[in-house]
Amino acid sequence: MVHEAQGQMVQEVAAGGLPAPPSRYVLREEHRPTTTTGGTAAPELLAFPTVDVKRLGEPGDVEETGKLRAALESWGLFKVTGHGMPTALLDGIRDAGMEFFHLPPEEKLRHANLTEDGEFQPEGYGIDRVDTDEQVLDWCDRLYLTVQPESARRTQFWPAALAPLLHEYAQGSERVARCVLRGMARALGLGDQFFLDLVGERGGADARFTYYPPCPRPDLVYGLKPHTDNSVVTVLLLDRDVGGLQVLLGGERWVDVPVLGSDELLVVVGEEMEIMSNAAFRAPTHRVVASGRERMSLVLFYQPEPHRDLEPAEELVGGDRPARYRTLKAKAFADGFWDAFALGERTIDFLNIKVGRQQQQELQEAAGVSVPCDHVRGVVN
Ligand SMILES: O=C(O)CCC(=O)C(=O)O
Numbered sequence: 469m470v471h472e473a474q475g476q477m478v479q480e481v482a483a484g485g486l487p488a489p490p491s492r493y494v495l496r497e498e499h500r501p502t503t504t505t506g507g508t509a510a511p512e513l514l515a516f517p518t519v520d521v522k523r524l525g526e527p528g529d530v531e532e533t534g535k536l537r538a539a540l541e542s543w544g545l546f547k548v549t550g551h552g553m554p555t556a557l558l559d560g561i562r563d564a565g566m567e568f569f570h571l572p573p574e575e576k577l578r579h580a581n582l583t584e585d586g587e588f589q590p591e592g593y594g595i596d597r598v599d600t601d602e603q604v605l606d607w608c609d610r611l612y613l614t615v616q617p618e619s620a621r622r623t624q625f626w627p628a629a630l631a632p633l634l635h636e637y638a639q640g641s642e643r644v645a646r647c648v649l650r651g652m653a654r655a656l657g658l659g660d661q662f663f664l665d666l667v668g669e670r671g672g673a674d675a676r677f678t679y680y681p682p683c684p685r686p687d688l689v690y691g692l693k694p695h696t697d698n699s700v701v702t703v704l705l706l707d708r709d710v711g712g713l714q715v716l717l718g719g720e721r722w723v724d725v726p727v728l729g730s731d732e733l734l735v736v737v738g739e740e741m742e743i744m745s746n747a748a749f750r751a752p753t754h755r756v757v758a759s760g761r762e763r764m765s766l767v768l769f770y771q772p773e774p775h776r777d778l779e780p781a782e783e784l785v786g787g788d789r790p791a792r793y794r795t796l797k798a799k800a801f802a803d804g805f806w807d808a809f810a811l812g813e814r815t816i817d818f819l820n821i822k823v824g825r826q827q828q829q830e831l832q833e834a835a836g837v838s839v840p841c842d843h844v845r846g847v848v849n
Pocket residue numbers: 676678692697704706712713754756764765767
């Protein structure tokens with residue numbers, strides 16, 4: 469049976485004008501974000517990694533591939549320019565997304581993420597899955613839609629005003645994801661098609677519009693809890709004006725992702741790439757802090773075909789570099805994500821798929837034996 473908190477949208481709670489968020493959203497003291505506007509900032513912002521995908525699309529551009537590699541080895545995410553999508557499209561979909569969340573509740577509920585029997589299912593409008601009374605809820609509502617393959621779209625969940633824009637945006641976003649996947653293969657000395665072939669022609673893409681209502685006490689809540697993405701790569705369109713996204717660097721420091729230019733995108737490495745690349749590329753942990761202003765983001769998660777084996781690619785395993793993860797089906801991983809996310813865990817850890825030295829290292833760490841931290845190191849060995 470669905471949890472009773474499942475039907476309570478954060479936007480409605482926020483509209484109630486309470487002086488502080490209800491206890492369901494309040495973090496234990498040790499989990500609270502240290503500041504409301506972000507973590508450590510200035511020096512990193514100057515060096516925030518940027519990749520021009522137009523240049524990356526030219527296989528001879530060694531310099532741009534080098535920039536991509538450096539971005540992946542340090543932050544695990546980067547700002548994207550040169551994607552060719554018109555600013556009017558990006559602004560149009562931002563506005564349409566915000567307008568959706570501003571519709572009256574009964575309109576939005578026509579796309580609700582609960583079945584007729586009242587069961588939760590990922591697609592549609594609502595909040596993320598609530599499993600227990602103890603789960604601290606994020607200060608956000610979301611609209612989650614499968615966009616690829618096109619035959620898998622369930623248009624009853626698609627608000628009519630959003631549909632044509634999302635269709636067009638998804639095409640541009642996919643071009644970015646494909647170009648980045650080609651660049652990532654090249655950065656590892658592999659053929660351009662390498663990761664695209666592993667993902668398959670009918671790889672999936674899910675869109676997540678997330679609405680963060682104004683929060684009376686942003687210091688007490690998470691907009692979106694710390695997590696890694698269920699994707700090979702994720703393409704993000706951030707709010708034009710309001711920041712809040714932070715990334716964990718070095719396993720210990722939360723750093724602000726700056727408010728980007730209105731025609732810039734962000735790409736983040738997901739856990740499925742971490743597995744496929746045998747940890748050459750790591751999925752960064754990120755979170756969103758709330759603020760006194762409303763905010764919206766649109767994120768597209770790219771995933772392999774569900775029947776594919778998800779495992780370290782043979783070409784990236786061998787000799788002094790054993791496989792770090794065991795094989796499972798892409799679908800099993802994607803299903804595990806929802807259980808892991810509700811608990812605030814990485815899917816890789818939740819499904820216990822690490823093997824070999826990495827697992828040994830972590831067991832040693834747990835036992836208090838000191839080992840070097842390689843959290844943000846990209847290409848290992
Ligand atoms: O809202 C954001 O800036 C990030 C959202 C995010 O990380 C996600 O949807 O996975």
